Amino acid sequence: MRVTYSVQSILEQELTLEQECYISKLWLPQKIQVQTDSDFDTTEVSTTQPMWVFYIGGERVSFNFSDVSSPHLLKLIKYCCTNLISTGRVLRSTEFTTIKECLLSVKLTFIEYQKKLELHSSNDNDRYFFDLKSLTRLLCQLEFPGFSLDNLEDLAFIPIPNHFNPFLKYQDIENSFPSALKSQISHSIVEKSKNVDAISTSELHDIVILGLCYFTGMRQIQLAKLAVNSFSIDTKNDTSELIRYSLEVPYAKQTKITSEKIKIALPMELGLIINEYIKRNSLEPNDRFIQFNTNLSSQINNALQRSLLSIQSNETQSAVAKREHILPRLTVVDFRHNVGHSLAMSGASADEIAYIMGHSSTIAAAHYIMATPELAMIKSKALGNNPVWQNMVNLLITGYTVEQSQWTGKTVSGTLGGELHIRVGGCDRVNEECHLAKVRSCYGCFYFRPFSELRKHRAVLRCVDKELIEIIDISEKSGNSRNPAIATLANIKLEVQMVINRLKGGGVDEESERQPK
Known part of the structure; x- marks a missing residue:
């Protein structure tokens, strides 16, 4: 089991001159914003504050930096948190604690972090492993002194614990390269x-x-x-x-x-x-x-x-x-x-x-x-049962939603699943010509501005489901169960579902949306 202790009791480590010079060249944005689809969450804080407080989904998440005395370590901890949040993730207090105590107490070299990861890889109930791996990956990507890009190869082959929450394994892959x-x-x-x-x-x-x-x-x-x-x-x-x-x-x-x-x-x-x-x-x-x-x-x-x-x-x-x-x-x-x-x-x-x-x-x-069969099952379960995670990962891909009556630009219409879908959203593309298939490719484009009418997006989702079922059936009968078209349609379905989740989270009246306008 993991041993927890107060970060305040940790004796802060000494940094090398090279590490201090590296940290001094880092810059922090004045404000940091957590991506969320709710109007009721507190998502923006000033990075100069000694305490960062977010309210996400009814939960109060606080990061306390006031007990860090070293200005270099303080800046490094804040920078790592900011960098991870910028990927669209929501850091929880447990992950922040891991980041903080490791950067304060564990010697900043890949060898030491690798030893710590291997120590916790045998503990099936230890979430600490995944939080520490995420931090180690970031330090390697930044080429922080003591860590190199070559170490990322070694990081990939450290055994992953068989955690009671298998979603963490999928999240680990997704964090390294978001879909x-x-x-x-x-x-x-x-x-x-x-x-x-x-x-x-x-x-x-x-x-x-x-x-x-x-x-x-x-x-x-x-x-x-x-x-x-x-x-x-x-x-x-x-x-x-x-x-x-x-x-x-x-x-x-x-x-x-x-x-x-x-x-x-x-x-x-x-x-x-x-x-x-x-x-x-x-x-x-x-x-x-x-x-x-x-x-x-x-x-x-x-x-x-x-x-x-x-x-x-x-x-x-x-x-x-x-x-x-x-x-x-x-x-x-x-x-x-x-x-x-x-x-x-x-x-x-x-x-x-x-x-x-x-x-x-x-x-x-x-x-x-060896990692693939289990990962495929985990990914399927995660994407099917965790709409909140879908929002976190894909929030930045599609633009903000708008009211059709207020939109004055180009509109998006097209056929999908044998049906014509009229004005599902607007297009904010600067170029007049778009090479992508209308509607089918729009939900994964950040020029797309979906209109706030749930019934239209549900109709698109229904047609995607229809095509997906048909292509799976044809693929299985033809002996091509790994047809790449299946993965493509699955991604389209995820993107459409993400827009629907955001509209529902924004308080769109579902009952009124069932009636044609």
């Missing part, structure tokens, strides 16, 4: 591919790195080895204008799996962006694809961070520019783990995963596969 962010990245790459001429050269460089990391999960060393002739067009149809691109992925290390070079397919949208990048930079077939200076790691991860900022809404970008919001930091390793889990969830074998990810053995691939 909402995956949808946001894929949508943004498709959107930018439709108008590549308008992308600046610097942004083009960053979005190419984002796309390659997201779709391939390559290591930094593999990105450095890429040549222009690694990319090729396999097929092209002039009638349909469909193009199939592929990439020969260089090895990160000597492989025992296959002697052939790894060749994987790339989405057409990413291929169009890569073509523009090659053309814009006048690259020859034998040229290095990505030019880099002395520090490849920093260049690639900074490019990822700039890309993640560029795909955010104008409101979020403005808040970051004004230092009112901290954007979560993702690294190359986070993208690799996402690809590994996605392959395992799709039924790939250990050899196939090792082949795609460039592993020298199947050990790492087996780790993903």
Whole structure:
């Protein structure tokens, strides 16, 4: 069992000069806001206060910083809390206590945190493990002195306790790479591919790195080895204008799996962006694809961070520019783990995963596969029974709701499930043309402004359910139970359900919404 004790009794640790210099360069926003869908919650506090108090869902959550004497440790604790909250999570008092006592008392090196995690991994009833792992992951992503990006690989293989609350396991995966962010990245790459001429050269460089990391999960060393002739067009149809691109992925290390070079397919949208990048930079077939200076790691991860900022809404970008919001930091390793889990969830074998990810053995691939069946069940249960969690994860993906009578911009109508859905919301997109399927793709777009009429969104949800049942039935009868269309429709259903939950949380009169207008 975990031993609890008062943080006030802890003797604060000494920081190294390098750690103090790192902390001094960090900046905190003046205010911090917890994302919630209720008008009755207290969600905003000043970061300069010695006590942060939130009222979330009828619960009072308080973070007490007044007993921390070291100004550097105080700033670090506040920064870590702010960074975690900025991902859309709601920190509870127990998680704050873990963050506080660890940063105050545990020597700030990955080795010490790894030992502590391994100690608690054998305790099935210990939530402390998941809270500590979240903090350790953040310190690695920030490259805090004593922690490195390479440590994220080691973090993934620490055994996870068989907790009595299995939802924590799903939450652990979701916190490392939120589903909402995956949808946001894929949508943004498709959107930018439709108008590549308008992308600046610097942004083009960053979005190419984002796309390659997201779709391939390559290591930094593999990105450095890429040549222009690694990319090729396999097929092209002039009638349909469909193009199939592929990439020969260089090895990160000597492989025992296959002697052939790894060749994987790339989405057409990413291929169009890569073509523009090659053309814009006048690259020859034998040229290095990505030019880099002395520090490849920093260049690639900074490019990822700039890309993640560029795909955010104008409101979020403005808040970051004004230092009112901290954007979560993702690294190359986070993208690799996402690809590994996605392959395992799709039924790939250990050899196939090792082949795609460039592993020298199947050990790492087996780790993903062993975690997958249980994780799939946990995820299904969590998404089906926890609408509050859906709100927390997806709140920022869709824009604010509006009244149809007050909306003067473009409206969204389209067919789904064999039915026509008229004016389900507004579109705040600046560009006139939208390449996405109307209604079907709108609920996962932050330009979408859903109208506050529950009956319309329930009609959309009913049609999504209809399509989902049909595609599952067809997939099972054809022997393709892992049809990717199932996951796509499941995500659409989640996005529509999220809007409905928000409208219900906002106090929309459900009885009146049942009557057609």
